[in-house]
Structure formats: C-alpha cells, structure tokens
Amino acid sequence: MTAPPELADRYAAVTAGIADACARAGRSPDELTLVVVTKFHPAQLVRDLVDLGVRHVGENRHQDAAPKAAELEGLPLTWHFVGQLQSNKAKAVARYADVIHSVDRASLITSLAGVERALDVFLEINLTDDPGRGGVAPDRVEELAEAVLATERLRLRGVMGVAPLDEDARGAFARLRAIGDRVRTIAPEATDLSAGMSGDYAEAIAEGATHLRIGTAITGKRPAPQ
Numbered sequence: 001m002t003a004p005p006e007l008a009d010r011y012a013a014v015t016a017g018i019a020d021a022c023a024r025a026g027r028s029p030d031e032l033t034l035v036v037v038t039k040f041h042p043a044q045l046v047r048d049l050v051d052l053g054v055r056h057v058g059e060n061r062h063q064d065a066a067p068k069a070a071e072l073e074g075l076p077l078t079w080h081f082v083g084q085l086q087s088n089k090a091k092a093v094a095r096y097a098d099v100i101h102s103v104d105r106a107s108l109i110t111s112l113a114g115v116e117r118a119l120d121v122f123l124e125i126n127l128t129d130d131p132g133r134g135g136v137a138p139d140r141v142e143e144l145a146e147a148v149l150a151t152e153r154l155r156l157r158g159v160m161g162v163a164p165l166d167e168d169a170r171g172a173f174a175r176l177r178a179i180g181d182r183v184r185t186i187a188p189e190a191t192d193l194s195a196g197m198s199g200d201y202a203e204a205i206a207e208g209a210t211h212l213r214i215g216t217a218i219t220g221k222r223p224a225p226q
C-alpha cells in the first residue's frame with residue numbers, strides 16, 4: 001500500500017520548509033531529527049509515514065501509544081514519548097519508547113530507575129510563567145540533570161520546550177537554548193535541543209533545535225481523543 005497523496009504532499013511541504021529554514025540558518029537538515037507526532041491517529045497512519053521514509057514518531061498518551069506500538073512492532077521506528085507522564089506509567093512507557101522528551105520532576109526519574117533497557121531522556125523546561133504547566137522551572141534544571149546522571153541506564157540528551165502562545169517563539173527558544181547550555185556545563189554530552197512544532201519549527205531551527213516534534217502540519221487534523 002502506498003501512502004495517501006495528501007499525506008505525501010504535506011510531508012514533502014514540511015521537509016521542504018525544514019530545508020529552507022536550515023539554509024537560512026546556515027545549518028544542514030542532517031543535523032535534525034524529525035519526530036512526527038502521531039497522537040490520536042490510527043496505526044495505519046504510522047504505516048503510511050514509514051512508507052514515506054519517516055523513522056521517528058512521537059506519542060503523548062500511554063493508553064493510546066501502547067497498543068499502537070505493540071501493533072507496529074517490527075517496523076523500523078524509534079518511538080518518542082512527548083507528553084506529560086505519570087510516574088506510575090513510566091516503566092510501562094519505557095518498554096516501547098526509546099526516548100522520553102518530558103522528564104520534568106525527580107519522582108519521575110525515581111520511577112524510571114531500573115528500566116530494563118537504556119533510555120534517552122530530555123528535561124522538559126517550563127517556558128511559561130505558569131507553574132501549573134508541564135516542565136521543570138528553569139532554576140531547578142541543574143538538580144534534575146544531576147538526578148538523571150545519577151540514574152543507571154538513563155542517558156541525558158538535552159532539554160525540551162514548548163513555546164508559550166503569548167510570546168514570540170524565537171525568543172522562547174533562545175531562552176531554552178541558554179538553559180541547555182547551562183545543563184551542558186554539568187553534562188557535556190547533553191547537546192540536543194527538542195523544540196519546534198507545526199507552527200514554529202523554523203524559529204526552532206534558527207535557535208539550534210536538533211529534534212523537531214511536528215504533528216498536524218504533516219498528519220493533518222487530529223481525530224478527537226478517545
């Protein structure tokens with residue numbers, strides 16, 4: 001089966017947009033990992049994406065992601081978990097996810113201790129002024145980085161952030177990048193930056209993103225969550 005033409009068109013448009021933004025930033029698209037966020041979409045959409053050459057997919061809800069990952073076992077995919085994660089589901093998510101972008105508190109790191117296989121993690125940073133939003137406050141990031149470094153099998157890749165709606169995305173990603181620089185003073189290997197979604201990936205590329213998390217611009221409108 002080949003992928004539906006609208007999906008192929010949207011994927012091509014985003015890949016071209018990424019190439020454009022890279023050219024403007026003096027970067028190579030080879031430096032970037034495109035994670036296509038497939039949350040709430042059926043497994044067939046993921047199969048179609050694999051046919052188009054996608055190798056990284058992102059999910060944000062365990063109850064939705066787990067059966068999909070099980071159904072698609074054997075496809076050449078790296079699974080990224082990008083959503084808020086409850087500590088009591090952490091170990092289960094780590095069974096199919098290779099990368100978790102949303103580590104934002106010490107209790108979650110404790111729950112991930114003793115995972116069965118190596119797991120890459122990003123520290124999610126709260127870039128808003130609202131402490132109720134996901135992500136660790138910027139002034140707590142060093143202690144969280146230390147906790148990851150002290151945990152066997154967890155590999156710290158860098159920081160992740162979502163640009164606040166009420167702020168220019170470029171400025172928000174510049175702050176995220178500076179926080180990533182601070183983390184690197186204690187974890188030099190944590191060089192990655194997970195930033196940029198459908199509406200702001202060009203700004204993220206300009207600020208040094210290494211992992212883009214793009215959903216609707218490629219998948220089209222999301223079905224309502226079940």
Ligand SMILES: *Cc1c(COP(=O)(O)O)cnc(C)c1O
Nearest residue numbers: 037060082197198213214215216
């Ligand atoms: C849904 C989601 C995305 C993708 O958002 P789009 O606007 O559809 O590109 C990226 N990151 C996170 C954390 C998400 O939950």
